[in-house]
Amino acid sequence: MRLLATPARPWFTSMPLIVCGVLVGLLLSLRVGPARRVVATSRNVTSDLSESRVLDLRARQQTLKQQLALLRDEQATLQREATSNQSNLEEIRSSIDEQKLIAGLTPLRGPGVVVTLDDSASALTPDEAEDPNRYIIHQQQLVTLVGVLWNADAEAIAINDQRVTDQTSIYCVGSTVMVNQEFLAPPFTIRAIGDPQKLEDAVSTSHMLADLWNRQRDYGLVVSVKSKNQVQVPAYTGSISNSTLEVPR
Amino acid sequence: MIRTTLRQSLLTLICLVVGFALVTQLRTYDSILGDVRNLSTEDLSIVIIKLIDENARLESEISQLQQQNAVYAQTQADGSSNLNRLVDDLNRLRVQTGAAQVHGPGVLITVNYALRAADVMALINEIRNAGAEAVAINNQRITAHTTIEEVNGMLLIDDTPQAPPYRVAALGDKNTLMGALNRLGGLLRIWNEIEGVSISIEPSDDLTAPRVANPPTFHYAQPAP
Numbered sequence: 001m002r003l004l005a006t007p008a009r010p011w012f013t014s015m016p017l018i019v020c021g022v023l024v025g026l027l028l029s030l031r032v033g034p035a036r037r038v039v040a041t042s043r044n045v046t047s048d049l050s051e052s053r054v055l056d057l058r059a060r061q062q063t064l065k066q067q068l069a070l071l072r073d074e075q076a077t078l079q080r081e082a083t084s085n086q087s088n089l090e091e092i093r094s095s096i097d098e099q100k101l102i103a104g105l106t107p108l109r110g111p112g113v114v115v116t117l118d119d120s121a122s123a124l125t126p127d128e129a130e131d132p133n134r135y136i137i138h139q140q141q142l143v144t145l146v147g148v149l150w151n152a153d154a155e156a157i158a159i160n161d162q163r164v165t166d167q168t169s170i171y172c173v174g175s176t177v178m179v180n181q182e183f184l185a186p187p188f189t190i191r192a193i194g195d196p197q198k199l200e201d202a203v204s205t206s207h208m209l210a211d212l213w214n215r216q217r218d219y220g221l222v223v224s225v226k227s228k229n230q231v232q233v234p235a236y237t238g239s240i241s242n243s244t245l246e247v248p249r
Numbered sequence: 250m251i252r253t254t255l256r257q258s259l260l261t262l263i264c265l266v267v268g269f270a271l272v273t274q275l276r277t278y279d280s281i282l283g284d285v286r287n288l289s290t291e292d293l294s295i296v297i298i299k300l301i302d303e304n305a306r307l308e309s310e311i312s313q314l315q316q317q318n319a320v321y322a323q324t325q326a327d328g329s330s331n332l333n334r335l336v337d338d339l340n341r342l343r344v345q346t347g348a349a350q351v352h353g354p355g356v357l358i359t360v361n362y363a364l365r366a367a368d369v370m371a372l373i374n375e376i377r378n379a380g381a382e383a384v385a386i387n388n389q390r391i392t393a394h395t396t397i398e399e400v401n402g403m404l405l406i407d408d409t410p411q412a413p414p415y416r417v418a419a420l421g422d423k424n425t426l427m428g429a430l431n432r433l434g435g436l437l438r439i440w441n442e443i444e445g446v447s448i449s450i451e452p453s454d455d456l457t458a459p460r461v462a463n464p465p466t467f468h469y470a471q472p473a474p
Contacts, residue, residue, distance in 0.1 A: 049293050051285045057300035064307035071314040078321035079338070082331035092335045099342035101472075102465055104393070109473040140371060147370040151396045155470040166345060166393045169377035171299070173292055174284040181303035183284070193470040208367050232473050239306035242344045242382045244421055245351040 058183065065237045072105065104165035104236040108156045110193040112231040113200050115145065117212075118187035118222035134219045137186055139172035144208050145190060146170070152202035154192040158233035160184045165236045180238040187222065196227035302380070344383070347392040347461040351383050355420035355456045356427055358437070362446040363413050366399040369406070372417065373397075375436040379429030381419040385458035387411055394465040407462060423452040 083093040100106050120135035146164055149157055157164040162179040171178040176185050192199050203209060203225040216223040288296065317334065324331045343349035364372070373391055376384055384391040389406050398405045404412070419426055430437055430450055441448045 049290060049297065054285045054293070054296060054300065057297065057304060061300060061304055061307065064304060064311065068307055068311055068314070071311060071318065074318050075314060075321070075338075078318055078325070079331075079335065082321060082325055082335060086330075089330070089332060089335060092332075092339055096335065096339050096342060099339065099346050099348060101467060102346040102348070102394075103342055107473040108467075108470040110469040110471055112469065139374075140367070143370050143374045144367050147366070147397055150394055151398050155465065155467050157393075164393060166347070167377070168393065169374050171378050173296055174287050176284040178296070178299065181299050185284075195469065239303060239310050240341075240345055241306045241310070242341070242351075243309075244353045244355070245344050245382050246353050247340055247344055247349050247351060 061181065068239070069235075069237055076100075103240070104156065104163045107233065107235045108193055109230055109232040110155070111196045111227075111229055112154070112191065112193040113149075113196055113203065113225055113227050114231055115149075115190040115192070115203055116187055116222060116224045117141070117145070117190070120215075120220035120222070134215055135221065137177075137188060137221070139170050139177060141209075141212055142170045142177065142188065142190075145203070145212070148202050148206045148208055149190070149192045149194075149199060151206075152194065152199050154194040154199060156193045156233045158191045160189055161234055163234055163236040165238075167236070167238060167240065180236070182238075191231045191233050193231055193233060196229075200225050200227045346464070347383070347390045347458075348464060350457065350460045351420060352455075352457050353382075353420045354423045354452075354454045355381065355383075355418060356423055356430065357451050357453050357456060358415075358417040358419065358430070359449045359451075360415045360417065360440075360446075361413055361448070362440075362443075364404065364415065366397045366404060369397045369404065369415075371436060375430070376417070376419045376426075379419070379421075380425050381421045383418075383420040383458040385418045385420075385456075387416055388457075388459060390458050390461045392461055392465075395461075409462075418453075418456040418458055420456050420458055423454075427452055 079093055079096060083089040097106075101108075117137045119137055142159065146157055146159070159170070159179050162168070162182055162184065164179075168180055173183075176183050177188070178184070204213075212221070212223055215221040285293070285296070317338070320334055321331055324334065340349065344351050358372075358376075360372075369386070373384060373386075373395075386406060389409060389411070391406075396405070396407055403410050419430075427450065429435070432438070437448050437450065440446050
């Protein structure tokens with residue numbers, strides 16, 4: 001009795017904590033590891049076409065994106081400070097905020113749909129007579145799906161954790177897809193904010209997506225669309241380049 | 250007792266979350282590694298160029314923002330107005346969103362063939378992929394929010410009917426755009442092989458993309474914390 005009531009804990013009760021600690025450590029090491037390596041910034045592509053170069057460049061991109069996100073936040077704060085208590089500047093600041101909203105630089109939430117696409121579970125062992133391409137999700141299906149969602153008045157769209165903006169292209173490489181120059185692996189989760197019923201109907205019935213639904217039926221491709229009361233899309237974290245553009249004065 | 254239960258469930262939850270994150274990350278990492286390993290030399294060089302270019306753009310934007318933020322802070326400290334800085338920031342964004350007409354170098358693509366809506370979406374994706382900074386089709390600005398539909402066999406871009414020839418202005422670095430859009434296996438090369446389709450791609454120093462006719466409005470989306 002007395003033993004049970006004592007607050008002293010036997011050593012093994014802290015085991016979950018230790019396991020957690022180790023797991024977290026492992027996770028962190030995976031994240032941080034590649035970023036510490038030295039990255040060559042030369043565009044001399046032919047000199048090194050190794051996998052590790054791709055992974056180094058990708059890790060470097062993630063570090064730069066974090067840095068950029070901090071600077072964008074800092075600028076937003078400075079803009080607020082510069083315009084507070086100055087009614088003549090308040091209008092410019094609200095225009096800036098509106099433009100950021102349109103440019104995809106603000107994380108947004110609201111009602112909408114979640115569309116899930118994944119390669120067929122039988123993708124690895126297709127019938128020999130069949131074209132294996134029918135079992136996997138391709139660039140064009142993602143492009144068309146995103147287009148159908150915009151056509152149904154989507155206000156914001158993200159593919160996995162990548163916001164779809166004016167800068168965004170969808171590029172298929174091997175069996176992964178690059179969106180905003182970041183690799184995405186299936187399953188693809190497409191979140192769109194807007195009228196949930198309108199978006200869901202568009203995805204379910206658009207003739208432009210008929211092939212996708214047919215392949216779900218015939219080849220086991222994973223396709224689903226669900227309307228939601230609340231979906232969230234992240235801010236765009238990539239670069240905004242308009243180095244060559246001029247605004248006529 | 251309640252505290253212990255709470256503590257245990259919290260720990261269980263943490264472990265579940267960590268486990269899930271770990272597995273997801275490993276799956277993604279493995280999958281990417283596997284895919285990168287399977288790439289052809291040509292695809293690998295395209296990927297490497299894309300990554301190098303994006304990193305260069307990120308670096309240049311970082312140094313721009315550092316300078317701009319320093320100006321904000323200094324001007325604020327001096328007690329003078331940041332009006333000019335704010336107007337510059339606003340204009341930079343308006344170029345981005347299509348709220349302002351833009352002008353610059355790029356390539357002019359002419360397609361003399363009736364395109365379906367999905368073709369136009371593919372073409373725009375290909376052009377953005379090639380590094381375009383602004384796009385217009387038959388003098389209509391194309392942004393992320395642009396609608397591209399087919400109604401009774403008629404192509405509608407933002408509800409405006411469009412017919413061939415389509416003159417597509419892709420603004421940006423013209424050499425990069427020419428190279429990327431002309432590449433073997435690229436969409437335009439493939440289309441050009443189709444009988445009855447004629448496509449021309451010409452570099453230009455004098456292209457214009459007008460501002461969007463109807464800027465997007467937000468009725469459902471709210472800023473997320």
